Amino acid sequence: MPKRVSKPVFVQLLLPYVGRFWFIYFCLALVLLAGIADGLLFTWFFQTITNAAVSGDESTVRTYFALGSILVIVMMTVQYMNMYLESLATSKVKTSLANDLFAHLIKLPTRYYTSHHSGDLVARMTQDVGQIGGAIGGNLLSLIRQPLWAAASFAYLVTIHPPLALIALMLGPLTAVLAHSFGRLMRRNGRHIQELTGKQTEYVNDSFAGHLVIRAFGLESDRSRGFRRQNDRLRGLQLKEGRLKAGLQAGSTGISIAAQIIVLGIGSLLIVRQELSIGELVAFISLTQGLIGPFSSMAGTWAGFQRSLAAAERIFQVMREPAAIQAPSAATDSAPALTDGIRYENVSFAYDTNRTILKHFDLYIPAGKTVAFVGPSGAGKSTVFNLTLGLYEVNAGMILIDGQRLGESADRKRNYLSLVPQETFLFSGSIRSNIALGRSGATDEDITQAAIAAEAHRFIMELPQGYETEVGERGIRLSGGQKQKISIARALLRNAPVLLLDEATSALDSESEASIQRALRTLMQNRTTLVIAHRLSTVLDVDLIVVMDQGRIAEMGNHLQLLEQGGLYASMFAIQYREYMKAPAVQDLV
Numbered sequence: 159m160p161k162r163v164s165k166p167v168f169v170q171l172l173l174p175y176v177g178r179f180w181f182i183y184f185c186l187a188l189v190l191l192a193g194i195a196d197g198l199l200f201t202w203f204f205q206t207i208t209n210a211a212v213s214g215d216e217s218t219v220r221t222y223f224a225l226g227s228i229l230v231i232v233m234m235t236v237q238y239m240n241m242y243l244e245s246l247a248t249s250k251v252k253t254s255l256a257n258d259l260f261a262h263l264i265k266l267p268t269r270y271y272t273s274h275h276s277g278d279l280v281a282r283m284t285q286d287v288g289q290i291g292g293a294i295g296g297n298l299l300s301l302i303r304q305p306l307w308a309a310a311s312f313a314y315l316v317t318i319h320p321p322l323a324l325i326a327l328m329l330g331p332l333t334a335v336l337a338h339s340f341g342r343l344m345r346r347n348g349r350h351i352q353e354l355t356g357k358q359t360e361y362v363n364d365s366f367a368g369h370l371v372i373r374a375f376g377l378e379s380d381r382s383r384g385f386r387r388q389n390d391r392l393r394g395l396q397l398k399e400g401r402l403k404a405g406l407q408a409g410s411t412g413i414s415i416a417a418q419i420i421v422l423g424i425g426s427l428l429i430v431r432q433e434l435s436i437g438e439l440v441a442f443i444s445l446t447q448g449l450i451g452p453f454s455s456m457a458g459t460w461a462g463f464q465r466s467l468a469a470a471e472r473i474f475q476v477m478r479e480p481a482a483i484q485a486p487s488a489a490t491d492s493a494p495a496l497t498d499g500i501r502y503e504n505v506s507f508a509y510d511t512n513r514t515i516l517k518h519f520d521l522y523i524p525a526g527k528t529v530a531f532v533g534p535s536g537a538g539k540s541t542v543f544n545l546t547l548g549l550y551e552v553n554a555g556m557i558l559i560d561g562q563r564l565g566e567s568a569d570r571k572r573n574y575l576s577l578v579p580q581e582t583f584l585f586s587g588s589i590r591s592n593i594a595l596g597r598s599g600a601t602d603e604d605i606t607q608a609a610i611a612a613e614a615h616r617f618i619m620e621l622p623q624g625y626e627t628e629v630g631e632r633g634i635r636l637s638g639g640q641k642q643k644i645s646i647a648r649a650l651l652r653n654a655p656v657l658l659l660d661e662a663t664s665a666l667d668s669e670s671e672a673s674i675q676r677a678l679r680t681l682m683q684n685r686t687t688l689v690i691a692h693r694l695s696t697v698l699d700v701d702l703i704v705v706m707d708q709g710r711i712a713e714m715g716n717h718l719q720l721l722e723q724g725g726l727y728a729s730m731f732a733i734q735y736r737e738y739m740k741a742p743a744v745q746d747l748v
């Protein structure tokens with residue numbers, strides 16, 4: 159359950175954005191005042207023209223008729239400017255908030271991403287940002303305009319007949335009470351709608367991303383039922399919102415009409431007693447709506463404002479999360495050189511408090527050497543990589559790259575590192591742009607050279623549009639081996655002195671395997687390489703093998719030394735060797 163954020167969300171999150179576009183809001187304030195003045199002039203116009211008509215003063219009626227058309231033009235201009243400036247302000251605030259939110263989200267720690275569903279984050283980026291319009295646009299302005307309009311109407315009516323003005327005002331507070339109680343209910347309901355919508359986005363995302371599993375296990379009906387259930391709950395909440403809105407609307411309209419009837423009744427009596435003119439009664443009737451109306455429409459406005467604040471709260475929760483990095487780094491042409499090496503000094507680490515994964519991990523990797531990490535599943539090999547990449551902070555001890563502590567300025571340290579992960583992620587876009595991710599500012603020539611060295615150039619040129627072929631979700635499908643070559647090309651382009659290589663587990667045919675091994679050897683040349691090796695056949699000639707077990711280093715040495723020790727490595731090797739010999743292809747050869 160996310161932490162609740164209290165009221166200052168408007169002041170702390172939204173006000174700075176409103177301030178950023180203060181000039182538009184200042185113009186809006188002027189337009190707002192012009193609208194109120196024009197409204198009062200209209201009332202005065204009704205009052206005067208009615209009195210002139212009743213007293214048979216035709217020339218005054220004619221003069222005022224012309225004045226009326228000017229007031230209409232002013233009112234139209236005010237309306238136009240109001241709507242235009244409002245959408246200008248709202249879109250500017252929303253755009254810059256969305257930009258800031260995305261820039262912040264992308265810098266959040268890995269821990270945040272592993273503990274939040276991507277669908278929830280997408281919902282915050284899209285739906286919640288869409289919802290905040292109410293808190294910085296129409297509803298905010300109405301919250302200012304409506305009380306001002308009520309005060310101006312009251313002041314005008316007091317000048318005509320103070321007791322009747324007080325009577326007209328009497329029912330206003332009742333609407334305010336109504337507004338307050340309905341507003342609370344609507345806010346709570348609004349929060350539930352937003353949470354459920356977020357969950358639904360997660361569900362839909364999962365259903366599409368997990369398409370293969372759904373097909374393979376025949377889960378289509380189950381997923382559809384799950385979606386229908388969620389949709390029914392959402393419909394229930396939306397209906398409740400509709401009922402609350404309808405109740406509020408009915409209550410406030412009733413009060414407003416009752417006030418008008420009361421004013422009409424008492425006002426008519428005052429006319430009979432000649433204490434009020436007909437024109438003044440017309441002014442009263444037209445302004446009673448202006449007096450009571452804001453109290454009632456404030457209810458809806460307040461509820462809308464609250465709902466937008468609920469969305470802003472969810473955005474605020476993300477914005478308050480401390481970022482993991484200050485400024486995103488992209489490798490530059492001058493990658494630093496590694497002279498000393500990488501040191502892990504007494505490193506302990508836990509993903510969550512109840513289970514320590516790495517325990518007193520000590521290791522020195524001299525510059526230029528290749529070190530392989532092997533060990534059973536769950537031993538902590540990937541965790542060593544995650545910490546080296548600075549994705550998590552160590553709990554104790556330190557990691558030094560060339561004597562500099564990782565974590566103090568992780569951004570700069572990352573310039574030392576490049577990664578070839580087990581699974582290559584391809585972003586939507588061309589093959590060229592995917593390789594270019596390795597280094598910002600890489601030329602086409604650099605990209606082609608990297609692809610040639612990664613043995614990817616040939617298959618890329620055979621694709622329909624060569625380097626411009628679209629990959630990613632909606633693009634062409636590449637094989638595991640081809641994706642890995644793109645990944646190697648990226649790393650070659652990055653040209654960092656330290657390479658982290660998480661060997662792919664999926665078996666490739668022997669020709670692709672040989673080609674990838676050649677590409678990797680090119681990549682590893684003159685670099686310090688850390689490799690997570692799943693197949694022991696790939697570690698036979700590395701400088702050092704680190705055998706990990708349950709978060710500790712169980713054994714260390716080269717292949718022959720470890721075989722001689724007859725420990726964990728020797729037994730792992732024996733098992734893999736037996737399996738290898740049993741493989742049908744090998745048996746054919748024997």
Ligand SMILES: Nc1ncnc2c1ncn2[C@@H]1O[C@H](COP(=O)(O)OP(=O)(O)OP(=O)(O)O)[C@@H](O)[C@H]1O
Pocket residue numbers: 272509510515533534535536537538539540541542
């Ligand atoms: N994000 C995470 N949150 C919590 N626990 C995690 C997380 N990632 C890994 N672990 C746990 O840490 C332990 C070490 O995992 P790690 O992935 O480092 O092992 P590994 O040796 O790389 O295993 P494999 O060879 O299967 O990839 C495991 O018990 C795993 O469950």
